[in-house]
Amino acid sequence: MATTEQFSQAANRWDLETLYADLASAKGKRLTPVEKLHLRGLLCGYSPSEIAEKLGKNPKGVETDLCATVYRYVKNLVDKCSEKIENWRNITEWLDESGYQNQSPAKLPASELLPENSVINVTNISIENNQIVFLINLRIPKSQASEASIQNLDLCEDILKDSIFKGSNGS
Structure with a gap:
């Protein structure tokens, strides 16, 4: 049985909710839990055989499933209907090019x-x-340097008050 916990690390790099919604549009109805599961497996960088192994399924069955469902939906979504899928990695490359990744790994958080x-x-x-x-x-926690400058400001205020007070007393 497919669960949302399996291949959940895909959510770290991919905007899954938007992707699910857009693929559902391309499909014409919601994705099934199994379709979402297989897609997350691909997005985690697993091959269809590795996905099958992790799920205890037949590799040919997972490959057939992907060809009949997720691959078709993605090709339709990214307007690559006429292109042949040379490798399962094409799916993640196309989705990345279409902006479904949350952030590039080269960018600093x-x-x-x-x-x-x-x-x-x-x-x-x-x-x-x-x-x-x-x-x-x-x-943002203040540093020791900013505490020192704040204390110096307090001292300056005290000096100013003293000089104003002395000046007004005629001393």
Whole structure:
């Protein structure tokens, strides 16, 4: 029986929900759990034989299934109906070219650009005036250097207050 836990690591690199919806459109109805499972296996980089092995299925059966379902839907979705699938990897290449990957592995996640212990939370996503609006809560811990400069600011304020006070007393 197919479960959503199998090949779940595909969700780390691929926009599965959008892909499922777009493939359902290409198919004309929702993808079955088995179709989703086989697709996730491909997106994880497994060959049809490896998918079959991990699922305890017949490799020829999985290959036949993929040819009759997922391969057809993807070809239709990415407008490659006239092209021959030379290798199962064509599917992931075509989907990548069509923008279904979440992010390129060469790009750095935002967390690697921020200081340690920083926290990023997306608090809301909405569409306003034909724009996607993200509300983000970003917490960056202050460093020792910024604490020192804040303390220096406090000292400067004290000095200013003293000089103003002395100046107004005529001293």
